[in-house]
Amino acid sequence: MRVRARDVVKAYGHTIALDGFTVEVDTGVTGLLGPNGAGKTTLLTLVLGLARPEAGQLEVLGHDPASAGPTVRARLGYSPERDVLPPHVSAADFVVHMARIHGLPVTAARTRAADTLRWVGLGEDARRPLGTLSTGQRQRTLLAQALVHDPDLVLLDEPTAGLDPLERDVLVSSHLLPEIERVADAVVVLRAGRVAAHHLLGSDQATGEVRIEVDGDAGGLAAACTARGLTVHDQHAGRLRVHAPDDRALDTLRDAAVATGASLRRVQREAPALADLYHAATLGGP
Amino acid sequence: MSGGVRAIAAVWWLVGRTQLSRARLVALAAGGVVLVALTWAVAASGGDAEPVLNRVGVDLLVPLLTLVVAASALGDLDADGSLVYLWLRPVPRWQLAVGALGAVGTIAVPAVMVPIALAALVAGLGAVSGAVTAATGAATALAYGAVFLAAGLWLERALLWGLLYVLVWEGPVSAASDPRR
Numbered sequence: 001m002r003v004r005a006r007d008v009v010k011a012y013g014h015t016i017a018l019d020g021f022t023v024e025v026d027t028g029v030t031g032l033l034g035p036n037g038a039g040k041t042t043l044l045t046l047v048l049g050l051a052r053p054e055a056g057q058l059e060v061l062g063h064d065p066a067s068a069g070p071t072v073r074a075r076l077g078y079s080p081e082r083d084v085l086p087p088h089v090s091a092a093d094f095v096v097h098m099a100r101i102h103g104l105p106v107t108a109a110r111t112r113a114a115d116t117l118r119w120v121g122l123g124e125d126a127r128r129p130l131g132t133l134s135t136g137q138r139q140r141t142l143l144a145q146a147l148v149h150d151p152d153l154v155l156l157d158e159p160t161a162g163l164d165p166l167e168r169d170v171l172v173s174s175h176l177l178p179e180i181e182r183v184a185d186a187v188v189v190l191r192a193g194r195v196a197a198h199h200l201l202g203s204d205q206a207t208g209e210v211r212i213e214v215d216g217d218a219g220g221l222a223a224a225c226t227a228r229g230l231t232v233h234d235q236h237a238g239r240l241r242v243h244a245p246d247d248r249a250l251d252t253l254r255d256a257a258v259a260t261g262a263s264l265r266r267v268q269r270e271a272p273a274l275a276d277l278y279h280a281a282t283l284g285g286p
Numbered sequence: 287m288s289g290g291v292r293a294i295a296a297v298w299w300l301v302g303r304t305q306l307s308r309a310r311l312v313a314l315a316a317g318g319v320v321l322v323a324l325t326w327a328v329a330a331s332g333g334d335a336e337p338v339l340n341r342v343g344v345d346l347l348v349p350l351l352t353l354v355v356a357a358s359a360l361g362d363l364d365a366d367g368s369l370v371y372l373w374l375r376p377v378p379r380w381q382l383a384v385g386a387l388g389a390v391g392t393i394a395v396p397a398v399m400v401p402i403a404l405a406a407l408v409a410g411l412g413a414v415s416g417a418v419t420a421a422t423g424a425a426t427a428l429a430y431g432a433v434f435l436a437a438g439l440w441l442e443r444a445l446l447w448g449l450l451y452v453l454v455w456e457g458p459v460s461a462a463s464d465p466r467r
Contacts, residue, residue, distance in 0.1 A: 048374055050373070050374075069376075070376040070377070070378070071376070073374055073375065073376045074376035076374075078370075078374050080367065080370050082367050084366045084367045084368045085368060086300065086303065086304040086368060088303060088304065088306065088307060089300070089303050089304065093303070094300070097296040097299055097300050098296075098371060098375075100292050100293070100295065100296035101292070101293045101296040101297065101372065101375045101377055102293075102375060102376065103289035103292055103293065103376075104292070105292070106292075145371065
C-alpha cells in the first residue's frame with residue numbers, strides 16, 4: 001500500500017480541509033479528483049510531510065510523513081501545480097542539480113538527468129534557459145525533476161504534460177477527467193474533505209448495464225428479457241442493452257437467450273464513464 | 287563527496303545562478319563604482335578619504351550590496367513558489383541554509399571586497415590597512431548576508447525593510463551615536 005489514510009483531519013483555522021479522510025492508495029496510477037477546495041492539495045501537503053494532521057493516521061510508503069519527512073521525501077517525486085522555474089537556468093542544469101540535492105554524485109546525476117529529460121521528450125531544448133521554454137516544455141521539466149531520482153511514488157499536482165508512459169506508482173491531482181480516465185487505474189473523488197467515491201477503473205465498478213450483440217434481429221431476445229422482468233434499453237437491429245446488475249439478472253438474461261435461440265456474438269458489461277462517477281460523487285447528497 | 291556536501295553544493299549553485307541576473311550584477315557594479323569614484327574625488331581634492339571609505343564603503347555599501355543579493359536569494363524563491371524544489375528534498379534545513387548563504391557570500395564578498403580594496407588604494411591607505419578594511423567588509427557582508435537571507439524568508443518586502451534599516455539605522459542613527467564623532 002503506497003498511501004494509507006484513516007480518519008485524517010486537517011484544519012486551517014476554522015476551515016476544515018480534510019474531515020475524517022480515509023483512503024488506501026495502491027500501486028499504479030491513482031487520480032485524485034474533486035472541485036476546488038475539496039482537499040486535494042491539503043492531502044498532497046500531508047503526504048509530503050509538510051504539515052501534520054490534527055487527528056487520524058497517515059502512512060506513506062510505510063512511514064508517518066509528519067515524523068519521518070526526509071525518509072518519505074527521499075522516495076517521493078513531486079511536481080507542483082505552478083510551473084515557476086528559475087528563468088536563467090537551463091532545464092538540464094536544473095534537473096542535474098535536483099538529482100544532486102537527492103545525493104547523486106555529479107556523473108550519475110548528469111546521466112540520470114539526460115535520460116529523464118530525453119524520456120519526457122525535452123531533447124535538445126533542455127540546454128535552453130527555462131525562461132525561454134514553452135509552457136509544455138516547462139511542464140516536461142517539472143515532470144523530469146520529479147522523476148530524476150527514481151522515486152517509488154510520484155505526486156503530480158494538476159499536470160498538463162502527458163502522463164502516458166509513467167510506468168510507476170503515481171498519485172495525480174487533476175481536473176482533466178478524460179486524461180485521468182485514460183491513464184488511471186483508480187480514482188479517488190474528494191468532496192468537502194472527505195472521500196466521496198473510490199473507484200477502480202475498468203474493473204468491478206460497472207453500471208449494471210450489459211451490452212449484447214446477436215446474429216440477426218434482437219427483437220425476440222428483447223421481448224423475452226422484458227417478459228422475464230429485465231429492463232431493455234436501446235434495442236436496435238442486432239444490438240440491445242439490458243439492465244442486469246447482478247448474477248441473478250445475468251442468469252435470467254441467459255435463460256432468455258436460450259429460450260429464444262438467440263445466437264450471442266457479444267456480451268459485455270458497460271464500464272461507467274468517469275464523468276458520470278465524478279458528477280454523481282460531487283453533486284450527490286450529503 | 288558525501289550526500290550532505292553534494293546537497294549543499296547543489297543548493298549553492300542553484301541559488302547563486304538564480305541571483306546572477308544582469309540587473310543585479312549592474313546594481314552591484316554601480317555601487318562599487320560609486321564608492322571608488324567618491325573616494326577618488328575626495329582624495330584628489332586633498333581631503334582625507336579614509337572616513338569616506340569607512341562611512342560610505344563599510345558602513346553603507348557593504349550592507350546595501352549584501353541586501354540586494356541576500357534578501358532575494360531565498361525570499362524570491364519563497365514568493366514565487368520555486369522554493370518548493372528545495373524544500374521538498376530529503377535534505378536537512380541547515381544544509382539548505384548553508385548552501386544559500388554560500389551563494390550569497392560568493393556573490394556579495396567579491397562585490398564588496400573589490401571596490402573597497404580599490405578605494406583603499408585610491409585613498410592612499412597602505413596595503414595592510416587596505417587589506418584589513420577589505421577583509422572587514424567581507425566579514426561584515428557574510429554577517430549581513432545571514433541576517434538578510436533570513437529576513438527575505440520571514441518578511442514580506444524584505445528589500446524595503448532592509449533599505450530602511452541600512453539608511454536609517456546604519457546611517458544617521460549610528461553616526462549620531464558614534465562616540466568618535
